[in-house]
Each structure stands twice: as structure tokens, then as C-alpha cells.
Amino acid sequence: MAPLAFRTVLALVLLFLYLPLAVMAVMAFNQSPLYALPMVFDTIWFERLAQNERLIGAGLNSILIALANTVIATALGTMAALAFQRYTFRGSSLLQILLLPPITIPWLIIGTAMLVLFFWTGIGRGLHAILLGHVALSLPYVIVVVGARLRSFGVSLEEAAATLGAGPWTTFRRVTLPVIAPGVVAAALFAFAVSFDQFVISYFLAPPGVSTLPVEIYSAIRKGFTPEINAISTVIILVSMGLMLAVARLYRFGGER
Amino acid sequence: MSAVEVRNAVKRYGALAALDEVTLAVPEGEFFGLLGPSGSGKTTLLRAIAGFVVPDSGEIRIDGQRIEGVPVHKRGIGMVFQNYALFPHLSVFDNVAFGLSVRGVPAGEIRSRVAEALRLVRLSGLEERRPRQLSGGQQQRVALARALVTRPKVLLLDEPLGALDKRLRQEMQVELKLIQRTVGITTIFVTHDQEEALTLSDRIAILSEGRLVQVGPPAEVYERPATRFAAEFLGEANLFAGRAEAGALRTPSGLAIFSALPLPPGREAILAVRPEKIQLADLAMRAPDGANRIEGRILRSIYSGSSIAYRVEVPGQELTVFEQNRAARAREEGAAVALTWAPEHSIPVAP
Numbered sequence: 001m002a003p004l005a006f007r008t009v010l011a012l013v014l015l016f017l018y019l020p021l022a023v024m025a026v027m028a029f030n031q032s033p034l035y036a037l038p039m040v041f042d043t044i045w046f047e048r049l050a051q052n053e054r055l056i057g058a059g060l061n062s063i064l065i066a067l068a069n070t071v072i073a074t075a076l077g078t079m080a081a082l083a084f085q086r087y088t089f090r091g092s093s094l095l096q097i098l099l100l101p102p103i104t105i106p107w108l109i110i111g112t113a114m115l116v117l118f119f120w121t122g123i124g125r126g127l128h129a130i131l132l133g134h135v136a137l138s139l140p141y142v143i144v145v146v147g148a149r150l151r152s153f154g155v156s157l158e159e160a161a162a163t164l165g166a167g168p169w170t171t172f173r174r175v176t177l178p179v180i181a182p183g184v185v186a187a188a189l190f191a192f193a194v195s196f197d198q199f200v201i202s203y204f205l206a207p208p209g210v211s212t213l214p215v216e217i218y219s220a221i222r223k224g225f226t227p228e229i230n231a232i233s234t235v236i237i238l239v240s241m242g243l244m245l246a247v248a249r250l251y252r253f254g255g256e257r
Numbered sequence: 258m259s260a261v262e263v264r265n266a267v268k269r270y271g272a273l274a275a276l277d278e279v280t281l282a283v284p285e286g287e288f289f290g291l292l293g294p295s296g297s298g299k300t301t302l303l304r305a306i307a308g309f310v311v312p313d314s315g316e317i318r319i320d321g322q323r324i325e326g327v328p329v330h331k332r333g334i335g336m337v338f339q340n341y342a343l344f345p346h347l348s349v350f351d352n353v354a355f356g357l358s359v360r361g362v363p364a365g366e367i368r369s370r371v372a373e374a375l376r377l378v379r380l381s382g383l384e385e386r387r388p389r390q391l392s393g394g395q396q397q398r399v400a401l402a403r404a405l406v407t408r409p410k411v412l413l414l415d416e417p418l419g420a421l422d423k424r425l426r427q428e429m430q431v432e433l434k435l436i437q438r439t440v441g442i443t444t445i446f447v448t449h450d451q452e453e454a455l456t457l458s459d460r461i462a463i464l465s466e467g468r469l470v471q472v473g474p475p476a477e478v479y480e481r482p483a484t485r486f487a488a489e490f491l492g493e494a495n496l497f498a499g500r501a502e503a504g505a506l507r508t509p510s511g512l513a514i515f516s517a518l519p520l521p522p523g524r525e526a527i528l529a530v531r532p533e534k535i536q537l538a539d540l541a542m543r544a545p546d547g548a549n550r551i552e553g554r555i556l557r558s559i560y561s562g563s564s565i566a567y568r569v570e571v572p573g574q575e576l577t578v579f580e581q582n583r584a585a586r587a588r589e590e591g592a593a594v595a596l597t598w599a600p601e602h603s604i605p606v607a608p
Contacts, residue, residue, distance in 0.1 A: 153345075159309060160342035162329040164356035165407060171330075174359070178346045 021237055028230035045231040055232055058216035062196055065127060065212060069134040069195040074188040076135070077142025082176070084143070085150045099140040107200040110137065115204040125207040133201040138191040145190060149183025189247045193240060259318075260285045260443035261306060261411055266315035268301055268467075275301040276312060277467035283445060283460075288437050290458030291447045294490065298467040299447045300415065306445065307413050308332050320410055335404030335442075336413040340420065341396045343388035349375070349399050350384035356407035374402040377436060394425045401433070405440060412437070414446035418453060430456050451491050455479065463487050479531075484607040488529040495535070495576045497528045497603075506603075510573025515549050516603035527606050533579040534602035537567065537594045544597040551596050558587045569596060 027035055031042035049055060084096055102110065114133050115125075123129055157179060161171040177184070199214035206215050213236065217229055259282040268276040275298045283289045291299040304310040306317060308329035317324055324332055335356075344352050351358075353374055357367045375381050378398035388396055397417065404412060417433065418426045434457055437444050448454050454461050455475040463470040463478065463486070471483040482488035485496065499508040501520035506528050507513055520526050544550035553571035565587050567578045578596065580588075588594065 156338050156340060156342040157344060159307075159329070160336070160338060160344075160403075161355070161359075163307060163332075163334055163336040163413075164359065164403065165330050166355070166359045167328075167330050170359050174355075175344055179344070 024230050025234045028227060028234045033227050045227040049228045049231045052228060055216055058211045059213045062213040065131050065134060066192045066196040068131055069138060070188050070192040073135045073138040073142050073191040077139050077187060078146050078184055081143045081146040081150055084147060099143055102140050111201040111204040114201060125205050126210060129205040130202050133205055134195040134198055138194040141190045141194060142187040145187040146180060146183045149180045153179055186247045189243050193243050197240060259283055260320060262318040264316040266305060266312045268310060268312045274467040279469055281462060281469060281472060283443060285443055286441050287443055288457055288459045289445045290454040290461045291464060292451060292454040292461055293464035294449060297464040299464050303413055303415055303445060303447045307334055307336055333410045334413055335407060335409035337400045337404050337417045339416040341400040343396055343399055345388055349386050352399055353403045353406050370406055374406040378402045393421050394429060397429060412442045412444040416447055463490060481604055482529055482606055485527055488606050493532050493577055494529040495532060501526045508573055512551055512572055514603055515600040516605060517601035518605055520605055527608055528603040529606045530598060530603055532577040535578045535596050535598045537578055537580055537596060540593050540595050542595050547600060549598050549600060553594055553596055555588055555590050555592050555594060557590060560587060
């Protein structure tokens with residue numbers, strides 16, 4: 001009985017998670033803009049999407065910001081994780097605890113707070129402000145992921161490298177980095193995904209005329225829904241899922257050691 | 258000139274002294290064992306020589322050079338870590354080659370020296386394996402080859418055999434000693450395993466609470482423990498405490514224990530007697546002239562194959578006696594026995 005019950009629950013969970021996405025993806029290929037059935041297969045919405053400069057421009061913005069965010073957050077976060085592991089300094093544990101709330105505090109609140117702060121300090125709104133917000137938001141993820149990897153190795157590998165004549169930089173390049181690489185790559189994917197999927201903060205920090213993909217989709221929906229949204233959403237879903245599968249795979253590789 | 262010299266080294270962690278005025282000198286080519294319970298400072302001392310711990314005061318010299326300000330990677334040491342610390346992302350060859358490659362040794366020379374080092378530890382043919390594909394004993398050998406290939410001035414071993422099972426550990430002890438002799442490298446190793454310390458070391462240092470208790474060759478430290486701690490930590494010891502009177506020690510319960518070694522007349526003293534130095538005999542047996550003889554009753558016998566350990570009750574205390582398993586069966590519990598031993602086996606120890 002029990003296995004059957006478990007399977008039912010599992011099936012329901014998967015259904016609620018993926019059915020809406022599947023419907024959206026399927027409807028992206030339906031000729032009718034009104035979800036009319038029977039379905040007539042057509043790629044018209046993808047063609048329209050390709051001509052939609054606003055969506056394309058917003059998409060490029062999103063990709064650009066996500067890439068820049070990935071580079072900056074991964075580099076900073078990896079350095080921070082190393083510092084946390086190596087040094088005990090005043091406030092080290094407090095800082096590490098402070099990393100976690102941004103993951104749980106609603107984005108709406110963080111977004112509002114950032115908007116107020118950026119407005120007040122003169123940073124203002126724009127792509128640079130969005131990038132700044134995204135970096136701040138994805139740093140904790142990077143530190144937590146890289147830190148976990150670092151902890152699983154301890155310091156003895158680096159000590160061994162030192163006894164073998166390797167200075168700090170050589171040790172980092174030839175031992176630390178290769179060993180934590182799976183963690184760093186996974187963290188980078190997280191950083192990319194956090195930024196690419198981010199709506200609330202981008203929405204708050206985007207000035208008129210500038211937007212990212214999620215923001216543009218939201219405004220498009222408000223103006224009037226078109227199946228082009230289904231089309232672009234399908235693309236995003238595929239990209240996001242691809243990224244997450246990559247993370248999962250890397251983590252398995254990391255786990256084997 | 259000593260290969261390694263430590264003078265008045267002090268390291269405190271808060272109120273706790275991990276090293277308390279430690280002074281020792283290890284001559285060229287010696288296999289030197291640091292033995293002590295956990296928290297005795299043995300690992301701190303090893304790590305201070307390696308450079309991972311900076312002493313609060315005192316001097317450390319390698320080859321006569323003071324090295325307190327020299328970073329680990331410039332000290333010219335080789336170290337084998339307790340968990341081996343092999344680089345998981347590198348093959349056996351690249352692990353062993355690491356120290357040569359960071360020194361910019363040409364590729365051809367690296368190949369021949371790595372091959373030589375792997376031959377020394379009998380691992381030729383496993384060059385392409387990853388550390389996780391090796392057994393514990395093999396990983397240990399890779400770690401040793403990696404530490405030796407750079408021809409360091411000193412080899413430091415941190416509980417080198419601690420992670421291996423007993424049989425493998427005994428094999429590796431023999432091999433480690435052989436390799437150390439072959440290479441002739443000054444070696445300092447840390448262990449909490451007394452048997453390992455006795456087997457491997459040319460000299461042993463016993464540490465307790467950050468202090469050197471005794472330093473000397475294994476037989477000397479075992480046969481002539483300087484303190485009660487040394488007697489009890491290295492091997493087992495029966496202790497008699499009492500007042501010294503004319504060549505004998507009288508315990509509060511009236512036993513007179515003779516020692517061939519001088520006792521401080523009229524003062525409190527402790528004598529240590531190793532369990533295997535005591536002979537058990539029937540009560541009818543007379544002891545040779547001048548020998549110690551006390552009577553007791555067997556409380557328990559603990560059978561361990563080649564020998565049997567007896568707990569024997571004598572006036573005022575219990576003693577442990579080891580007897581070779583020669584008889585057809587163990588002595589019966591409750592039996593009255595005479596315990597005899599020569600006075601030179603009663604060793605006065607400091608409290």
C-alpha cells in the first residue's frame with residue numbers, strides 16, 4: 001500500500017510542477033492565440049517573437065546582466081568562501097550567519113529596500129543598478145556552494161602543497177582551484193540562474209525604456225497576453241532547466257570525489 | 258651539527274601550553290619519535306618544525322639555520338599527513354611529481370626521479386591511478402614517495418600509520434624503517450602508539466602537557482623510565498609508593514621492595530616494576546638471594562594467546578604480571594603465589 005501512496009503523491013507533485021509548463025510549451029506551438037482546441041501546430045509565435053525587438057532587446061539585456069553577474073559574483077563569492085574557511089577574524093561567524101537571510105527574505109522587500117537605497121545614494125536606476133542588485137543577491141548562493149565544497153576538503157591539501165614547496169599562489173592555482181572547480185562551476189550556474197530568472201529586483205531598478213526579459217514579459221502580459229509569451233517562456237524554461245541539470249550533474253561528480 | 262634543533266620553544270593557546278620550554282636536538286639521519294597522549298603537544302611540535310605553527314618564543318633550526326621567519330614552502334621539509342592529503346585531482350605520477358614541478362625541475366628529470374621514488378615505495382606501475390583507486394597502504398606509500406622525491410632535509414610524519422589496520426601497520430612499520438635507512442633522511446614522527454614508537458625510533462621523546470618528559474633510545478626509555486608518567490604511558494608498570502629505608506622501599510602496608518638503584522634515604526619514593534619482569538611461582542619456591550619476594554593471590558587472568566596477564570592481589574595493592582604461555586593451562590584464580598623479581602628491575606621514578 002505504502003509504495004502506491006508514495007507514488008501517487010510523487011506523481012501529483014510532478015504533475016502540479018510540470019503540467020502548467022508543459023501546457024505552456026505546447027500552446028506555444030498552437031496556431032490559435034486563444035488556446036483553442038483542437039490544436040493546430042504552428043511556429044508562428046516563434047516567428048513573431050523573432051521580430052519582437054522589445055522582447056529580443058530585453059532578452060539580450062538579461063543575458064548580458066546574467067553573464068556579468070556570474071563573473072563578478074562567482075569571483076567575489078569564491079574569494080569570500082576562501083576567506084571564511086581560512087581565517088578566523090572578528091565577526092566572521094556573524095558575517096556567515098548574515099549570508100543566509102537574503103536567501104529567505106522576500107525579493108519584494110529586498111527590491112524595495114534597494115530601490116530606496118539606490119535612489120538615496122544617487123546610484124539611481126538602470127542596468128548598472130540591476131547588476132549591482134543581482135550581484136548582492138547571488139553572492140550568498142555562491143559563498144554557500146563554494147564553502148561547502150571547500151569544507152569537504154579541509155586545509156590539509158593546501159598544507160601538503162606548501163610542504164612540497166608551492167607558494168600560496170601556486171597552491172591556489174594548482175591545488176585549491178582544481179579541487180573546488182566543480183563547486184565553483186555549480187556556483188556560477190546558480191549565479192547565472194538567480195540573475196536570469198530575477199524579476200522583482202529588476203522590475204524595481206529598471207528605468208523606463210530599459211528592461212530585462214522577465215520584466216518585459218510582465219509588462220507584455222499586463223498590456224494583453226499573446227502566445228509570443230508562451231514562446232519566449234518555453235525558451236527560458238529550456239535554458240533554466242538545462243542550467244539546473246548541469247548543476248545537478250556537476251554536484252554528482254563532486255560527490256564522488 | 259644537528260639536523261633539527263628546538264630550543265626553549267613555547268606555544269600557548271590561551272591558558273593552555275601546547276609547548277612548554279621544549280628543547281631537543283635531532284642528529285642527521287636519526288629516526289626520532291614523538292610520543293604522547295592527545296593534547297601532549299607532540300603534533301604542535303611537529304607542526305612548529307613544519308612551519309604551520311609559529312611558536313610564541315624559542316628557536317627552531319633546520320641544518321643550523323633559524324627558520325622561525327621562513328614560510329613552510331621554503332623550509333625544505335617533506336611531510337606525510339595523517340590522512341595522506343593526496344591531491345584527488347591528480348594521478349599518482351602527478352602527485353609525486355608535484356614538488357619537483359613547482360621547483361621547475363625539467364620534465365625528463367621529473368620522470369626519472371618520480372620513477373625512482375615509486376620504485377622505492379614499491380608502487381611502480383600505478384602511475385596513472387587516481388588516489389581514490391588505491392588502498393590505504395598504497396596511498397600511504399604515495400604520500401611517502403611524494404614527500405621524499407624532493408630530497409628534503411627533514412621528513413616529518415604525522416601519525417603516518419594511524420589510518421591503517423593493525424596487520425598492514427606492522428608491515429608498513431618494517432618498510433618505513435627500511436626506506437628511512439635506505440634514504441638516510443632525518444625523520445621526526447608523531448605517534449600515540451607506543452609499540453610503533455618503540456619499533457621505529459632510534460630515539461623517543463615522551464611528551465606530556467607540552468613538556469618533554471624523557472628522551473632516549475627505546476630500550477633506555479622503556480627499561481629506565483624517568484617519571485611515573487613515562488613508566489605508565491610507555492608500556493605498563495606496577496608502582497610501589499613508600500618511604501625509602503636503607504636500600505629498600507617500605508610501603509604503608511608493610512611491603513619491602515629492593516632496588517639495585519639508589520633511593521633517596523628517608524624520603525618518599527616510587528618504584529616502577531614492569532609486569533614481565535616479575536616471575537610467578539608456588540609459595541614453596543624460595544627466591545634467589547637479594548631478590549624481591551612477595552606473596553599474593555591471583556584475582557584474574559586475561560588470556561591473550563602468547564602470554565597471560567594476571568592481576569595479583571598483594572598487601573595494600575594489586576599488581577599486573579605477564580607470564581609467557583608455556584604451561585598447559587593458566588594459573589587458577591584465587592591461587593596463592595609468590596612473586597619474585599631481581600632488584601635491578603625496581604626502577605625509581607619521579608612522581
